[in-house]
């Protein structure tokens with residue numbers, strides 16, 4: 001199978017979510033001076049079953065050697081490539097408020113292959129400004145800027161009331177994937193990718209587990 005054929009396989013979401021964990025931990029093992037790493041070692045670091053790790057890594061184009069495991073540098077490179085972290089995915093951000101502004105200031109996104117190249121808002125105090133070198137334009141200029149920049153991802157951090165409206169505009173303008181931070185379940189045509197992300201959903205899990213641990217003491 002060619003690399004492209006492998007990448008075309010729809011990897012199960014749980015596996016896709018685990019692969020970045022392996023990557024971080026393999027990088028950590030590299031820092032500790034390891035040259036080879038086995039799924040058993042990754043299992044110790046991540047607390048994920050070694051057979052599950054081997055299965056997840058089977059989606060990635062790498063083969064381990066019996067007993068020694070995977071070559072660390074190769075595993076890092078292959079994982080980064082597979083996860084798309086080495087490619088530059090260019091994005092527009094909509095809504096430069098408290099969350100949108102924080103995302104523009106976050107340098108971490110670049111390391112994971114997401115480059116926000118421009119942002120849009122309607123607040124006259126923000127338009128014409130730049131955060132972290134990223135220019136802020138008026139939302140009305142979106143179509144025009146789509147022709148200027150080569151972008152296919154939209155980051156949605158606008159007030160919930162206009163989430164659908166802005167999504168429709170993005171899709172109409174040619175955006176192919178929406179990273180939706182609003183709590184609104186946006187509707188899109190079938191060929192458009194939506195990733196909903198909520199910090200608060202994780203908080204709810206943390207609070208619930210915290211209460212559970214307290215009451216079971």
Ligand SMILES: NC(=O)c1ccc[n+]([C@@H]2O[C@H](COP(=O)([O-])OP(=O)(O)OC[C@H]3O[C@@H](n4cnc5c(N)ncnc54)[C@H](O)[C@@H]3O)[C@@H](O)[C@H]2O)c1
Pocket residue numbers: 094095096097098099100120121122123139156157158159160162166180181182183197198199200
């Ligand atoms: N997913 C999460 O974990 C998470 C965390 C915080 C906030 N949120 C959500 O993110 C969104 C933004 O939250 P916030 O706290 O940053 O709000 P905010 O009010 O600080 O920012 C919203 C920004 O959107 C701008 N805006 C308004 N109309 C616009 C338009 N037509 N085009 C472009 N920009 C427009 C506003 O001027 C403002 O700058 C909300 O929907 C909120 O619920 C999600």
